[in-house]
Amino acid sequence: MESxxxxxxxxxxxxxxxxxxxxxxSSTLEKEHYEKAKALKKELQGLGVAAGEQNLVxxxxxEFLGGFKRFPQVAHNEYVQD
Numbered sequence: 001m002e003s004x005x006x007x008x009x010x011x012x013x014x015x016x017x018x019x020x021x022x023x024x025x026s027s028t029l030e031k032e033h034y035e036k037a038k039a040l041k042k043e044l045q046g047l048g049v050a051a052g053e054q055n056l057v058x059x060x061x062x063e064f065l066g067g068f069k070r071f072p073q074v075a076h077n078e079y080v081q082d
Contacts, residue, residue, distance in 0.1 A: 010047070014047070017036075018040035018041055018044070018056070022037045022056055022057055025037065026058050026059040026063050041054050
């Protein structure tokens with residue numbers, strides 16, 4: 001039987017992997033990263049990890065706005081925000 005410390009360490013590693021996959025998805029919009037993150041979330045649910053620890057958070061808007069470094073005002077145009 002696994003000790004509680006090992007389970008917590010495994011859970012933390014899976015949370016970090018899930019967050020990394022979501023970061024990669026936010027940057028590249030490659031579906032495979034999102035699918036991997038969803039699979040990790042399902043594993044975390046099976047391990048009994050608290051719901052707050054398994055949120056799939058995408059930062060695509062931050063990445064998108066960061067792409068307008070030369071003309072930052074363009075990122076705030078109405079047609080860009082839709």
